[in-house]
Amino acid sequence: GNSVTQMEGPVTLSEEAFLTINCTYTATGYPSLFWYVQYPGEGLQLLLKATKADDKGSNKGFEATYRKETTSFHLEKGSVQVSDSAVYFCALRGSFQKLVFGTGTRLLVSP
Amino acid sequence: DAGVIQSPRHEVTEMGQEVTLRCKPISGHNSLFWYRQTMMRGLELLIYFNNNVPIDDSGMPEDRFSAKMPNASFSTLKIQPSEPRDSAVYFCASSPQGLVYEQYFGPGTRLTVT
Numbered sequence: 001g002n003s004v005t006q007m008e009g010p011v012t013l014s015e016e017a018f019l020t021i022n023c024t025y026t027a028t029g030y031p032s033l034f035w036y037v038q039y040p041g042e043g044l045q046l047l048l049k050a051t052k053a054d055d056k057g058s059n060k061g062f063e064a065t066y067r068k069e070t071t072s073f074h075l076e077k078g079s080v081q082v083s084d085s086a087v088y089f090c091a092l093r094g095s096f097q098k099l100v101f102g103t104g105t106r107l108l109v110s111p
Numbered sequence: 112d113a114g115v116i117q118s119p120r121h122e123v124t125e126m127g128q129e130v131t132l133r134c135k136p137i138s139g140h141n142s143l144f145w146y147r148q149t150m151m152r153g154l155e156l157l158i159y160f161n162n163n164v165p166i167d168d169s170g171m172p173e174d175r176f177s178a179k180m181p182n183a184s185f186s187t188l189k190i191q192p193s194e195p196r197d198s199a200v201y202f203c204a205s206s207p208q209g210l211v212y213e214q215y216f217g218p219g220t221r222l223t224v225t
Binding site: 041042043044045046089093096097098099101102103104 | 115153154156159167202204209210211213214216217218219
C-alpha cells in the first residue's frame with residue numbers, strides 16, 4: 001500500500017538557518033504529494049502540493065520538488081523564522097484515494 | 112467564513128463512559144472526514160462521508176466507534192464504551208467534494224480516557 005516516511009524530529013534551528021525536512025514515499029502509479037503544517041493547538045493546514053513529477057510546490061518561502069526517480073518530496077526553506085515552529089506532515093494521495101500522512105516532524109526555531 | 116468547528120476542544124472521561132465528539136463542516140462542503148492522531152500511529156483516517164453518506168469506514172477501529180452525519184452541517188463521532196487506548200486528538204475535516212479537493216481541518220478534540 002501507499003506509505004510516507006519522514007525524518008524524525010525535533011529539528012532545532014536558529015532563526016535564519018536553512019531548513020530541510022526529508023520525505024520519501026512508496027506508492028503505485030502517480031500520486032499527488034503534499035506538505036501540511038500544524039501550529040500548536042490548531043488543525044492541519046495545507047502548506048504546498050505537487051501533482052506530477054518535477055513539479056515544485058511553494059508557499060510562504062517553503063518549497064518542495066516532486067522527485068519520482070528518488071521517490072522524494074523534501075521540504076526546504078532558505079531562512080526560517082520563529083513563527084515557523086510547528087509540526088510538518090508529508091502526505092500523499094493516489095488517484096481517488098484517501099490521504100496518507102507521515103508521522104510528522106516537529107520544527108523548533110529559536111531567536 | 113467560519114472554518115470547521117469541533118466541540119468540545121477537550122474531553123476527559125472515565126473508562127466505560129460514552130463519549131460524543133461533534134463537528135460542523137464548512138458551509139457548502141459536501142465531504143466530511145474524521146481522523147485520529149496519536150503518537151504511536153500518527154494521523155489516521157477513521158471514516159469519511161460524501162453528501163451525508165458514509166463512503167469508507169475501513170479505518171474505524173472497532174464496533175465501539177460509530178459516526179453519523181444526519182445533515183450537511185453536523186456530524187458526530189461516538190465511542191461507547193470508551194477505553195484508555197482511545198485517548199488521542201480527533202480531527203474533523205471537510206472538503207468541497209470527495210477526496211480530490213483540499214481538506215480543511217478543524218482544531219481537534221483532545222480526548223483523555225482515564
